[in-house]
Amino acid sequence: MDKFDAVVIGAGVIGLAVAASLSRRFASVLLIDRAEAIGTGISSRNSEVIHAGIYYPTGSLKARLCVEGRQRLYAYCDRRGIAVNPLGKVIVATQTEQQAQLDALLAQGWANGVTDLYPLSRRQLAEFEPALAATGGLFSPSTGIVDSHSLMLSLLAEAEEQGAIFCPHSEFIAAQAGGSGFRVELKQLGERMSIDTSYLINCAGLYATQTAARIEGLAKSFIPPLHWCKGHYFAYQGKSPFSHLIYPVPEPGLKGLGVHATLDLGGLLKFGPDTQFLTPGSQESYQVPDALRQSFLEAIFRYYPGIDIDRLVPAYAGIRPKLQGPDDSEVADFLIQGEAEHGVAGLVNLIGIESPGLTASLAIAELVCRRLPAI
The missing domain is CATH 3.50.50.60 (FAD/NAD(P)-binding domain)
Incomplete structure (x- = not known):
């Protein structure tokens, strides 16, 4: 034909x-x-995360299609027998001054139609995820992971x-x-x-x-x-200290969501991605330099001070096609x-x-x- x-x-x-x-x-x-x-x-x-739709400007395609897509995706996976786990996500503030960002995310989520969010106090976080070091948190029950x-x-x-x-x-x-x-x-x-x-x-x-x-x-x-932005991932060997996805408050301008902790459907804990814009004309390369381990350790330590660096090993990398460049604030x-x-x-x-x-x-x-x- x-x-x-x-x-x-x-x-x-x-x-x-x-x-x-x-x-x-x-x-x-x-x-x-x-x-x-x-x-x-x-x-x-990528992280294989089913996002709730919290972060994106209200009325944007990202916000509207994420909320609608999440509902469609959970229903589709149920109908087609695709493995998912709606284990939920904790967004954590590690400094008192970040509480205002959590409050803003809660308001943004509600404005986007994500109405199941609720805040977590330091005491609640200690019961929820004892390994975390955080001053406050925000829980998203409808965030999950999928077998992509x-x-x-x-x-x-x-x-x-x-x-x-x-x-x-x-x-x-x-x-x-x-x-x-x-x-x-x-x-x-x-x-x-x-x-x-x-x-x-x-x-x-x-x-x-x-x-x-x-x-x-x-x-x-x-x-x-179009700007290529590389993100690296490190795996954490052994038993995970977390039972939920753990995210720091996002980077300014949403260039990235920070080095977060995700679990796959087999229970393997991964940290990433970082945010590294590539120079124009770069070729696709998915190597994960072991030299990045120290910067990952510093990012993770802010919310997980008990991390064992010897269990942190290079895993994989991805490249994101961004319309937002490294110098763009919008x-x-x-x-x-x-x-x-x-x-x-x-x-x-x-x-x-x-x-x-x-x-x-x-x-x-x-x-x-x-x-x-x-x-």
Whole structure:
């Protein structure tokens, strides 16, 4: 087949969710990725946290899609038998002056529709998580963790059950917008080929702006700069001292949520990520230098003074595609552009889809479908 109703570029969790959603509406959906399998990039290199929707500016896409996506995701996992654990999150203040930040987060969460938050006193924290050193806290019961790989496999299976086709080793080269859709140029296992599609959805993650720049008919003014931000993780060997997720108060401007403690579904404790913006033109690299151990130790020690540095070992790293640069103070929202924004019929660009993208994935997919006119 060389004519499709829709082509989705990028088979991370966002592209998979979009493909699954589109395949319920259209007869022929093609999902492509230049890698050999689904979810090899951003989607497999994160904390696997289901966020509640606390941090983001009220009314922003991040806030709205996180709250809606969290509800959709828990329901989807229950329906499809995907492992989740709503173990909850404690946001901790380690200095008295940080209490005002906790109060602001509580108000922000309520404004965003996260109405199950409640504060924890120093005494309550001592009973809740005895290993913590904190002056106060905020508890989010609806924060949890998910098996992201099982989620992605389920989305792929759902899409394929509904007739979608997944093609790995397929690199997007270019697209030309025409009167009835797009002519898309691909390179598949070294061979160039052309296909036609009515709709084109750019879910290319780290490469979303590069992909957008290769779409003829899209004005360059609609392609913002994208900043790569690397985050490293360290694992903590042995039994975890915590039974919940532990987060410090977030970094200024929400550039990151701080080096936090998360548990995976097997009970392994991980710390991370840190926030290291990469220079423009950097190549993907996922090494975790052991030299970072000291800076991690200093960050963790603020809320967990009992940490044993010998149990802290390099684990993995991820790269986040940020619209907010290292010198920007304003929080950047998701950028989801349809025809109403850029004027190209049938094209949706998703740019800067970082955290809480995993949580929001199902809600993002529904929004993309709503942005597309009927065939």
